[in-house]
Each structure stands twice: as structure tokens, then as C-alpha cells.
Amino acid sequence: MMKKTIGRVALSLALITGSVSLLFAWGTFGHQHINHAAVFALPTEMRTFFYNHIDFITEESTVPDLRKYTLNDKAENPRHYINIEGMETMPIDSLPKTMKDAMAKYDEKTLQKMGILPWYMQEIMEKLTKAFKEKRKTEILFLAADLGHYIGDANMPLHTALNHDGQLTDQKGIHSFFESQLPEYFGNGYNYHVTEAIYLENVTTASWDVIKHSNGLADSLLLIEKNLKATFSKEKIYKTDVDGKVLKNKFGQWTHSYEYATAYHKALNGMVEHQLRHAVQDVANFWFTAWVNAGKPDLDQLDPNELTASNRKRYKKEMKLYKQGKLFGFRIENEFN
Numbered sequence: 463m464m465k466k467t468i469g470r471v472a473l474s475l476a477l478i479t480g481s482v483s484l485l486f487a488w489g490t491f492g493h494q495h496i497n498h499a500a501v502f503a504l505p506t507e508m509r510t511f512f513y514n515h516i517d518f519i520t521e522e523s524t525v526p527d528l529r530k531y532t533l534n535d536k537a538e539n540p541r542h543y544i545n546i547e548g549m550e551t552m553p554i555d556s557l558p559k560t561m562k563d564a565m566a567k568y569d570e571k572t573l574q575k576m577g578i579l580p581w582y583m584q585e586i587m588e589k590l591t592k593a594f595k596e597k598r599k600t601e602i603l604f605l606a607a608d609l610g611h612y613i614g615d616a617n618m619p620l621h622t623a624l625n626h627d628g629q630l631t632d633q634k635g636i637h638s639f640f641e642s643q644l645p646e647y648f649g650n651g652y653n654y655h656v657t658e659a660i661y662l663e664n665v666t667t668a669s670w671d672v673i674k675h676s677n678g679l680a681d682s683l684l685l686i687e688k689n690l691k692a693t694f695s696k697e698k699i700y701k702t703d704v705d706g707k708v709l710k711n712k713f714g715q716w717t718h719s720y721e722y723a724t725a726y727h728k729a730l731n732g733m734v735e736h737q738l739r740h741a742v743q744d745v746a747n748f749w750f751t752a753w754v755n756a757g758k759p760d761l762d763q764l765d766p767n768e769l770t771a772s773n774r775k776r777y778k779k780e781m782k783l784y785k786q787g788k789l790f791g792f793r794i795e796n797e798f799n
């Protein structure tokens with residue numbers, strides 16, 4: 463019942479604004495896997511503390527979307543995307559680099575409509591750095607988890623594109639197909655092991671690099687599906703009930719058939735896995751950079767030794783799995799069947 467309401471609110475919101483679709487980005491599956499894996503990509507000095515709170519970091523990864531849909535927080539919406547082609551200034555490099563510059567250039571309404579994702583990432587990054595400096599444990603965890611969400615969104619190509627749900631090319635529904643259904647169907651086979659966190663010399667540049675890379679994939683992601691669709695007979699594209707009616711998930715989104723999902727996933731040639739791994743790497747890099755820029759505070763002293771000791775066994779087991787690219791202990795509430 464609860465979920466149904468959320469779906470309806472989200473749907474009516476989307477209808478009212480007419481532009482922004484159901485921007486869940488990666489769904490619960492993706493966001494939780496991104497934040498969770500990023501903990502293991504941290505250097506040892508950070509990893510113990512983050513591991514002690516890995517359940518929080520994992521669950522909290524979807525809270526920004528809850529603020530948007532469950533709490534109906536209007537200010538939340540534009541933080542999850544940037545509509546690059548919608549900004550009148552092209553190319554990408556000519557866009558304002560920081561929130562300050564963006565606010566000087568665009569009015570509130572434009573920003574609300576076009577989105578503020580890369581600028582907002584930088585803002586949270588500043589706040590996280592400050593929290594590390596002041597050793598405020600709850601703020602560190604809260605901001606790190608939130609930042610993980612937005613970096614995850616930035617790695618979803620359609621969160622940077624004007625044609626964010628294929629609405630301009632007769633591909634409506636591709637947004638959740640790519641970010642939720644595909645990870646739910648195939649994500650358990652992905653490799654989540656990435657390089658240990660790398661220091662980012664320039665956070666502003668780094669946040670734009672994420673967007674640029676992601677935006678560069680949007681067109682091919684759409685084109686691949688368009689070409690594939692042309693080779694499938696219509697009744698094979700979607701899951702249908704006995705009467706041949708297309709099945710919708712709890713958010714009212716059309717469910718693609720397993721056969722079609724498999725074909726699309728294959729045609730994408732690893733793009734979903736690549737972007738999820740990219741997100742894991744980015745999240746670890748940003749967390750690490752905030753910590754270094756804060757003067758590398760000792761995080762282990764923020765937790766009682768007993769907590770660390772009691773986590774040791776599970777930590778060892780999870781670390782071993784992670785090195786093989788696997789994550790441990792997930793039971794995700796799937797959005798698609």
C-alpha cells in the first residue's frame with residue numbers, strides 16, 4: 463500500500479512537471495551496491511570506520527530518492543540530474559563549473575528545471591570535508607552516504623541527458639529499464655572490485671569528468687535500444703499477462719521481457735556493469751579526497767574498540783569476497799519481477 467502511494471505521487475509529479483521522469487537512478491539495487499562496494503575500495507585508515515557503519519552507508523544510499531518521492535521535497539529534485547543539452551550554452555566545457563557561477567548565470571527556475579547535479583556534488587563534498595575536519599561522526603556518515611547517491615546518479619548516462627527517458631525518440635521507459643531492471647536481472651554477476659581510492663587533485667574538474675563521461679554514453683545507450691527494438695516483434699518486447707496486457711511494476715513502469723532484457727544487456731556490451739563500477743570507483747575517490755583534504759583525521763578513535771572487534775570476522779569474510787568482485791549479504795526489494 464505504502465509503495466503504491468509513493469509510485470502514484472511520483473507518477474503524478476512527473477505528469478505535472480512533464481519533464482522529469484521517475485528518476486530513481488540505479489534503483490535500490492544499484493545505489494546499495496555502489497555505496498557498499500565503495501567502502502572496500504577505501505584505504506585501510508578509512509576502511510575500518512566505514513565498515514563499522516556499512517549497513518547505514520548501504521541503506522542510506524537511497525534516502526535522497528525518498529526525500530524526493532516519499533517526503534515530496536521539491537528542493538531535492540534538481541540535485542539528481544543535469545540536463546546538459548537543455549542548457550543553452552554548449553559545449554559542456556562552457557557550462558559554469560561551480561554552483562556560485564551557475565547561480566550567477568541562471569535563474570532559480572532554470573536550475574530547478576535543468577538540474578544541478580555536478581554543482582551539488584561539489585557542495586556535499588565541501589560539507590563532507592568539513593565534517594571530517596571536525597570529526598563529526600554522524601555528519602561524516604550521513605554526508606558520505608548522500609554523496610554516494612549523487613555520484614551514482616551522475617554515472618547513469620540518462621541523468622545527464624535531455625532525452626532522459628527516451629521520450630524524444632519513442633523509447634519511453636528506457637530510463638528504468640536501464641537503471642533498475644537490468645541491474646536487478648544481471649547485477650549479481652557483475653564484478654564490483656575496483657582500484658583502491660585515488661586522490662583527486664581538483665574536485666571541481668573531477669565532478670565534471672564524471673558527468674562528461676556519463677553524458678558521452680547517453681546517445682549510444684539510446685541508439686542501441688532503438689536498433690534492437692527494430693529486430694523484435696512487439697509482443698516479445700514486454701512481459702504480458704495471459705490476456706496479452708503489458709505488465710507494469712509498482713511504479714507503473716512497463717516491464718520488459720527477460721528475452722528482450724537479455725538481448726539489450728548483451729548489445730550494451732557491459733555498459734551497465736562498467737557504469738556501476740565507475741560509480742564505485744568515483745565514490746571511493748571522492749570520500750578519500752575529502753578525508754585527505756581534511757588532514758587525514760584518525761577515524762578509528764570515533765568508534766569504540768568493542769565495535770570494531772565484534773565486526774572483525776564478518777569484515778574478513780566480506781573483504782575476501784570483495785577481492786573476488788562479489789558483495790555479501792544483500793536482500794533487495796526489487797522494482798521489477
Ligand SMILES: [Zn+2]
Pocket residue numbers: 485486487526527542611615
Ligand atoms: Zn537519485
